[in-house]
Amino acid sequence: MNKQKKIVSMFDEIAPTYDVANRVLSFGVDKSWRKKACDKTFKIYGKKDVDLILDVACGTGDMCEYWLKRGSHNDVKVHKVTGVDPSVGMLEVAKKKHIDASFLEGEAKNLPANSESVDIVSISYGLRNVVDRVEGLNEFNRVLKKGGILTILEFTKLENATLMSKIRDFYMKKILPLVGGLLSKNYEAYNYLPNSIENFLTREKLIKELKEAGFEIEFVKGFSMDISTLFIARKI
Numbered sequence: 001m002n003k004q005k006k007i008v009s010m011f012d013e014i015a016p017t018y019d020v021a022n023r024v025l026s027f028g029v030d031k032s033w034r035k036k037a038c039d040k041t042f043k044i045y046g047k048k049d050v051d052l053i054l055d056v057a058c059g060t061g062d063m064c065e066y067w068l069k070r071g072s073h074n075d076v077k078v079h080k081v082t083g084v085d086p087s088v089g090m091l092e093v094a095k096k097k098h099i100d101a102s103f104l105e106g107e108a109k110n111l112p113a114n115s116e117s118v119d120i121v122s123i124s125y126g127l128r129n130v131v132d133r134v135e136g137l138n139e140f141n142r143v144l145k146k147g148g149i150l151t152i153l154e155f156t157k158l159e160n161a162t163l164m165s166k167i168r169d170f171y172m173k174k175i176l177p178l179v180g181g182l183l184s185k186n187y188e189a190y191n192y193l194p195n196s197i198e199n200f201l202t203r204e205k206l207i208k209e210l211k212e213a214g215f216e217i218e219f220v221k222g223f224s225m226d227i228s229t230l231f232i233a234r235k236i
């Protein structure tokens, strides 16, 4: 099995316990990170009518739900939200939640969307799992309308070892695999998480890749002492 298939099959396995593990492991703080990502994106995009939001690596559909909720809150008419993910297991959980969104099987590098048809592409805690990341970023650019927005929430690799980064690393490497493993009965999957962050990009390197893929950076902000970072970029 190739690396990408292994990652997807791991998400298939943990899908039934994914939401519970997420809430426990983030102490529910991920909700505020998602909310802030949606609100800031709507503010930067500035349009009150949004035809299509495509949430890539949608998993169990949390971000799709937030786009709809925060759209109403921000007085933005969101006509359609579509979640895309290659994991059938994660999509099954998403579909059972009765979110007012469509869910499609698909990969970041080959999205089921026409060129220049999407207002906002989002990917939350998914980009680390996309093996062909550069192809993925180019694909996001292809489907976005000119001036459209790419919103990324991600755990990036921390450049310098500060006290905070050491605490985060201790939590991610020691506590999280244990608790996530207990909840999901899949210790391998929750060991994968800290390793995937370690092998991912720093903030600066991701910004460079975004620019190379044809985006200009609108906003970058770390949340909760830089545990999670929000990137908002615009298709030039």
Ligand SMILES: C[S@@+](CC[C@H](N)C(=O)[O-])C[C@H]1O[C@@H](n2cnc3c(N)ncnc32)[C@H](O)[C@@H]1O
Pocket: 004, 007, 008, 011, 056, 057, 058, 059, 060, 061, 062, 063, 084, 085, 086, 087, 090, 106, 107, 108, 109, 123, 124, 125, 126, 129, 130, 131
């Ligand atoms: C950590 S989960 C994040 C799910 C969701 N976005 C959230 O915020 O909870 C990562 C997701 O990335 C998906 N994924 C893995 N490889 C992918 C790829 N090449 N393209 C798109 N999604 C992918 C997995 O199936 C999984 O659902």
